[in-house]
Amino acid sequence: MAGPGNRTGEPGAISLLLVDDEASLREPLADYLIRQGFAVMQAHDAAKARALLIETMPDLVLLDIMMPGEDGLSLCRHLIESKNLPVIFLTARGEATDRIVGLEIGADDYVVKPFEPRELVARIRSVLRRAARAPSAPQQDALYEFEGWQLDPLKRKLTDPEATVVPISSAEYRLLRAFLDHPRQVLDRDRLLDMVQGREAHLFDRAVDNQVSRLRRKLEDDSRAAKLIQTVWGGGYRLAADVRRLSPTPDTGA
C-alpha cells in the first residue's frame, strides 16, 4: 500500500480518522467501517494524522494509544484542546488505570483490543450522539450530587454518603444518569429505554422495572420510607431528590 489516505464512503457519510501503526489491523478495520457506511481516513502515526487534520476535519477520531513516535495520549490532548474532536481510544492494555487515564485526558470512550467490530460501531454512534446533544464538554465531567450521594460520570463511580464506593453496572449507570439529568420529572418506561439505550442491546430486552429495582437496591432505596426513586401511578418513575453539579475533580484536564 503506497500510503494511507482518504477513502470515501457514501456521500454525506460520517467521516472517521483511524490512527494505528499496525497495518494488519488498520486496513481490515477501515474496510469494515467503510462497509458499515463510514468515510474513513487512515494514518499510521501521529505525524501523519496531524498532517491529514490540516486538510480535513473528521467527525470522530479512532486512536491507538501505543504507537512509535508521538503516542496516542499526547495526540489525543492535541485533538481535544485545539480541534475539539471526539476521540475513541483503541487500546491493547485493559487495566483499569490505563482506561481512566485515557478518559481523564478527555477521550470520549475506549475500546479494548480485540474488540467486536459491531460494538465499536455502536460506540462510535453513541459518542457522536452525545457530542451532538451536549456541546459543552466541561459540564459533562461535573459530579452529580443528590441526598449525600455522588456520581462521577467520568469514572462511572457512585459513592454513598459515607464515601463508600457502590459498584453499579453500566446499565444502572445510564439509568441513574437519566434520572439525575431529569430530577423530579416523571420518566415513563419508553422514555427511560430511549435514554439509557447503549451498546449492550440485550440489557434492554429486560424490563426497565427490573433495572430500576436493581438500582434501588444499590441505593439502599428498597428499605426506605421516602423513596429516592418513586414509582408513579400510571407507569413511570421519578427521582425525588434535588441534584447539584459539582465542579469536576481538579486533575481532570479539559
Added chain:
Amino acid sequence: MRDLLPKSLLGQMLLSVAFALLVAQTLSAVLLYRAEEQRREAGLINALAFQLVADPRLDYRGFAHEGDGADSPGRGWRRLRIERALASPIVHGELRDAGREEELREVLAEQGIATAELVVLSRPIHSDAFIMRGLRGRPRWRGEGRWDPRGEMLVAGLRREGEEQWHVARQPLPGDMPRALGSLIFQTLVLYVVLVGGLAVLLRRITRPLAALKARVEQFAETRATDGQIEPTGPADMRRLIAAHNAMEARIAALIDEKDVMLGAIGHDLKTPLAALRVRIESVEDEVERARMAASIEDITRSLDDILSLARVGRPTDPLERTELAALVASVVEEYEDMGEPVELAETQRIATPLRATWMRRALRNLVGNALRYGGSAKVSVLREPGAEGNGWALVRIEDEGPGIADAEIVHMLEPFVRGEASRNRETGGAGLGLTLARAIAEQHGGTLLLANRRGAGGKIAGLVAELRLPLPR
C-alpha cells in the same frame, strides 16, 4: 517462663553475658570464701596453740598472787587468758569440737608437747565466767571489741603428760561474714556496669542496623520498590550485608520491571493481531462459522487476560477504595442473570471494606462462572463473619449443585493450569487459571479462598462451595 526470655538479639546476648558473669563470680566467691575460712581456722588454732605453748612455766609461781600482778599489761593479758584449773573446762551439756581438737593436737605435737588430755569447745562469751570476771575487772578490754559478750568464743583445755593441772586458753571467734565477700560483691557490681554496659553499647551498634534491615526487608517484600533503601551503617560486616541487600533489591526490582515490560509487549503484540483477526472474520458469510471463530478468539483473549492478570496481581497499580461489597457481588450476579444464567443472589449484608473493585469483580466472575460451568447453577451470599481478634471477615459464598471435586483433587484445583476433569471439559475454555487468579486476588486483599465439597444428608456430595474471605478493617 519462656515468654519472660528476651526475644531480641540484644536482650539475649546481654542476658547470657550477665548469666556467665554471675556464674564466674559465684565460683570465685565460693573459692575465696573457702580459702578465707581455712585461713581463719588455721589462725584460730595457731592462736590457741601459741597461748598454750608460750605460757611460761614461770607463771606457776605467780598463779597464787593473781590479783596483784595486774600492773604489767603483757602479763595481765597472758594471765587472763591462761587459766589454770584442776579440772577439764567442759561444763555439763557442752559438746567437744572433735575436728579442732585434732588439729590443735597436731600443732602441739609439732611443738613437742606431750598431751595427756585435750578438750576444745565453743561457748557464748557471756556464759564464760573467767572472761566475764576479767571484763568486769578491766573495762578497757571491752573497748578493744574482741571480747563482745554477745559473741562466741573457743575454749581449749590441755593437760600435759605427767601433770595434774589443766591449762585453759581462750580465743574469741570472729563474726560470720569474711570481709572479702563484701568486696567481692562490690567487684561484681562494678564488672556488671562496665562489662554489660559496654557490651550493650557495642551490641546496639550491631543490632540497630539489623533492625533497620529487617524493617526494610519487610517493606520491600510488600512494595517491591527500591525507594527508601537504607544506608550501610554499623560494623564493617553489617555494612557489607546492607550493601549486598541493596544490590539484591535493585536486581529483583529490575527483574520485575523487565517482566512487566515483557508482559506489556506480549499483550500488545498478541492483542493487535487478534483484533485484526476479529475484524476480518466479519467478512465470513457463514454465520455459524463466524460465531465459532468469534468464540475462539474470545477464548484466546480470556486466557491471555488471565495470564497477564496473574502476572500482575502481585503489583496492582490501582489503589484500595472503600467499596460496598454486597453491591459489587450483586452487580456480578446481575451480569450473569442478564445472560440468562441460573444464578441466585441469596442472603446479603451491606459490608463496606477497602478493595480494588476491578480485581475483585474479576475474582467473583471467575468463581460464579466456574460454578455455572461445572456446577450448573450458582447461589451467592455475602455475610459478615466474626474473627478471632475482633476484626472479622467478609465472607462471599458461592455454592453450586454440581458433582463436586474428589477430595484428593480439591487442593490442586487452586494451582495454575489445572482444570477439573480436564479431558471432558476441554472445550469449555479458559487456561485453567480462573481459580488460581481468584485466589491470588483474594490474597492481594489479604484474604483467602477455600474450596470444599458441600455434603448433603447421608454424606453424599451435594455440590461445591467456594468461600472467599476478606479481612475487615479495625
